[in-house]
Each structure stands twice: as C-alpha cells, then as structure tokens.
Amino acid sequence: MTILLTAANGRTGRAVLTALKEAGASVKVFIRDEGQWPELQALGASAYAVGDMEDAASIEAAVEGFEKLVHIGPPMHPHEIEITDRLIDAGLKTGLKQFIYYSVMHPLRRAVRHHRLKLDAEEHVIESGLPYTIVQPTRYMQHLAPIWSSVKDKGEHAMAFSTEVKFNVADLRDLADATAVVATQPGHLYATYELAGPEPLSQTDMAAIISEVLGRDVTARAIPLDELEQKARAAGASDDRVEQMLTMNDHYDRFGFRGNPNVLRWLLGRELRRFQDYVKDLAQQ
Numbered sequence: 001m002t003i004l005l006t007a008a009n010g011r012t013g014r015a016v017l018t019a020l021k022e023a024g025a026s027v028k029v030f031i032r033d034e035g036q037w038p039e040l041q042a043l044g045a046s047a048y049a050v051g052d053m054e055d056a057a058s059i060e061a062a063v064e065g066f067e068k069l070v071h072i073g074p075p076m077h078p079h080e081i082e083i084t085d086r087l088i089d090a091g092l093k094t095g096l097k098q099f100i101y102y103s104v105m106h107p108l109r110r111a112v113r114h115h116r117l118k119l120d121a122e123e124h125v126i127e128s129g130l131p132y133t134i135v136q137p138t139r140y141m142q143h144l145a146p147i148w149s150s151v152k153d154k155g156e157h158a159m160a161f162s163t164e165v166k167f168n169v170a171d172l173r174d175l176a177d178a179t180a181v182v183a184t185q186p187g188h189l190y191a192t193y194e195l196a197g198p199e200p201l202s203q204t205d206m207a208a209i210i211s212e213v214l215g216r217d218v219t220a221r222a223i224p225l226d227e228l229e230q231k232a233r234a235a236g237a238s239d240d241r242v243e244q245m246l247t248m249n250d251h252y253d254r255f256g257f258r259g260n261p262n263v264l265r266w267l268l269g270r271e272l273r274r275f276q277d278y279v280k281d282l283a284q285q
C-alpha cells in the first residue's frame, strides 16, 4: 500500500512517516525542497514529490495515481482551507479513495484561528464526497524537547501557559501510530477521532514528574505573554504567527485543553505513553 504524505519534513510529518513505515506502508513524501529527501529516505520514505501546497499543479501531479493521502497542514497557516481545498480537488480528479486529514483536538474552539480554520477545512473534507478519516490530535508532549536542556540547567519548566491549567498532552509517537492505523487498516472511513493523551497535567504537574525522573527540584514558571512575543519575534516569527500564538495561549489559559484518551487507546489497542515515560526517554538521550 502506497500513501502520499504532506508536510512530511516537519515534526509531525516525520513521526507519521515513521509510523506508516512501521505499519508496513510505502510512503511518498510531498516536500518543498529536494535537499530534504535523503533524510526522509533514511527514515523510510520510498519516493518523493517536490511541490508547494500553495500550488495546485504540483499538488495534482503528486496526488495522481494515489489511493490514500495523509494531509498534514503547515501549523497556524492562514491558508489552511485553501490548501485543503486544493488537495480535495486533486483527489476528486484523480480518484482518491481515502483522504486522511490531520486536524486538531477541539477544532470547534473558534476563538483560536487555526482551530476554526481546521473546523472549516473538516467541513470541506466531509462535504467533498471523498471517503475520509479525520484525526483530531491534542497538544504534544514533545513541546518539552526544545526546552529540555534549559529545564535541566535552570531547574525550571517554563512555558507560556498558566502553571495550573490542565492539558491532556499525548506522545506524538502515539498520535502518529493512530494516524497510521486509520491509514493502513480497514474500517475507519467516515470517522472523526478525537485523540487525547492519558492524563490531564498542568505545568506544575509536569514539573513534579520531571523532578521525580531527574531526582532534583524542577519548578514550573508561566512565561508572560510579552516575553513569549519577544522570543518569537527574535526567532523570526511573522506578525501573523505571533498573533495566533498569543491568542492560543490566552485561550488555553482560560479553558485548558482536556480530552478523553479512550479513542486513542482503542485505536492503538494498548496503553498510551505517559508523560513520565516521555521524560524518562528524554533523560536517557
């Protein structure tokens, strides 16, 4: 079985590529730059197409001949709907048999633009007439990785969220495995699956788990939003990206990001990786 995968070179794309490969699929990756191919080939991709999700012709050429597409959109992208529509149009022309759309948990939280755009994109997928499966993943545990060395050096788990608001974070590897299940096993057409992690955890809870694994004190700190903005701008984030991040962080602070892990557990047929397991993995690297 050969599957086309968009945004394959990103953090999610690489995890999904690995999971699809482990599930026995052959994967063609849609990438922007040929120079990305050797690393993706090393991860197990079998072929590649170079193109841009903003360009209908390159999308159509890539989708041609494929029965299954796993579509991951670029994060917080203002053209999420237009990109999804281009892929739908290409799929309708070329006879796609399953459009797997990687959405987000709680797309109905319209106050956060990228949730709202994914909700509208889901509507387009459902009404397109293409057989589809939608996965709605929660926030990743892997957001800890970029700050891991600073957590160890400073003894501080600092993220731009209230230290008390709870998130059902999931291990990206579990979310990728679930995406591979719906793409490679029968019985998942016309389904929408909310994918939440095993336990609701605040930044304080996470700091306590990290303390236990490292055997020394780590405390939680809520980075103020103006500090987040400064860091994002220094890292080159666009005005649009900064605005989306600030809106999201403020919204999650007010309402949390909790979900139920039953569907993810059912799809995987096993227990989910816990935050403690993920921290132990990081500590051993």
Ligand SMILES: NC(=O)c1ccc[n+]([C@@H]2O[C@H](COP(=O)([O-])OP(=O)(O)OC[C@H]3O[C@@H](n4cnc5c(N)ncnc54)[C@H](OP(=O)(O)O)[C@@H]3O)[C@@H](O)[C@H]2O)c1
Binding pocket: 007, 008, 009, 010, 011, 012, 013, 031, 032, 033, 051, 052, 053, 054, 072, 073, 074, 075, 076, 102, 103, 104, 105, 114, 137, 138, 139, 140
């Ligand atoms: N982070 C989370 O906790 C979370 C939770 C739920 C859902 N999600 C969703 O997961 C998705 C992927 O997020 P991510 O963090 O994996 O993103 P990422 O690491 O930034 O990867 C995005 C990928 O999209 C590619 N891309 C961007 N614009 C493109 C274009 N115009 N044409 C072709 N490719 C393009 C990039 O290509 P280059 O490599 O060439 O730059 C990159 O490989 C997003 O839709 C996000 O909303 C994330």
